[in-house]
Amino acid sequence: MVDESDGIEEAFEGQLRVALTAAGQIGERFARAREEALRRAQAVSEQEARELQARIAAERGASRVEMAQVHRPEWWDKAEPQDVGRAHQLARAWADSDPEAVRAEQRIKDEVRNRYGVDVDTANGDPAQVQAAVARAEQLQREQQEQRTRAGVDAAEAQSLMTDAQRADQAAERARDAAEHEPDPAERGQAAADAATHETTADRLRHDAAPAYDSAERREAFASDLKGRGVGEEDVATRLRADVSYGKPATEATRTTSAKAPRARKVRGARGAQVQRSGLDR
Structure with a gap:
């Protein structure tokens, strides 16, 4: 039989x-x-x-x-x-x-x-199925490129804000030095006020930069790119959790500590029905 x-x-x-x-x-x-x-x-x-x-x-x-x-x-x-x-x-x-x-x-x-x-x-x-598969892959590539472009715009905006924040930090540092060393009491008072203003500006800029960099669009692009590379759902979720922990512009890590540091006033299971054909039965 x-x-x-x-x-x-x-x-x-x-x-x-x-x-x-x-x-x-x-x-x-x-x-x-x-x-x-x-x-x-x-x-x-x-x-x-x-x-x-x-x-x-x-x-x-x-x-x-x-x-x-x-x-x-x-x-x-x-x-x-x-x-x-x-x-x-x-x-x-x-x-x-x-x-x-x-x-x-x-x-x-x-x-x-x-x-x-x-x-x-x-x-x-099968030609029809192949054509459909190629079309899907190319559409996915276009979508991923669009997402990466949007994410790049967000990242560039955040980088610019963080650069401005660093400049404000440096201006605050100079003003604090002036507040300590200026002989004129009036100028010391003005320098102290300027330092506080620059610190507030720096904090605001960093606050504005965070959502621009750490945006939903950027995360979508990141997840889509991982999936496009064949990374499994669980691994994608793990990578995204890690990304949340480090979801800050690179300049955040290099921010001068002196801006805030106190001074001494001087981030398949097995395929169901797997066809085991490790060697064809010929």
Whole structure:
């Protein structure tokens, strides 16, 4: 008697083919977009090119962490088609500039061939589903870019406010020194009043900077970016909790302590119905 297939393996393989085909296209498009963005930045200024290169280096580092999991057999035992597709997308996106991506891509090809009998280079997923998957990925990228742009505007505003706050702190410090050392009593009194005014201004500017930097939009962009990199919900929540703890502009950490310091008046479970095909029964 011939056992009839329950359709699970066929469905899994079909999803895998779609995920791999779409991932290859998306990864290559992202790589071209990154190269074009770098060319545009270089045409604008060296400073903008350096800043973009720094962001690219950070993205490459984060992608390496994700790609590294394809070298763990236990990851493959639980991987869903979308997980494999995401790893393949990253490998294709960075293969032209990162040897680790080349290694990951080869490992993906070997595992997919050995476990599922699928050739990554000729996966040939259903064209309509592949087109839909590519469109979703590109829409997600656009949304993430818009969120990052809004977050960047907030961060720039906060940085400007914090810079002004530091200047007010410095002015307060100078006024306090004058209040201690001016021989004229009237000038000492005026200097003390000026110091209090500058301190109030600095506190107000820091207060205004906090929500501009630590905004809902920035957190949304951060969470969306993490999820887009394949980070799980629990890990995203953990990262956001940590982000709350450090949700202050960088200049807050460098604020001079003298402004406030008292003086001596002198931050899958296992896939249900996982198809165990660690070696195809041929």
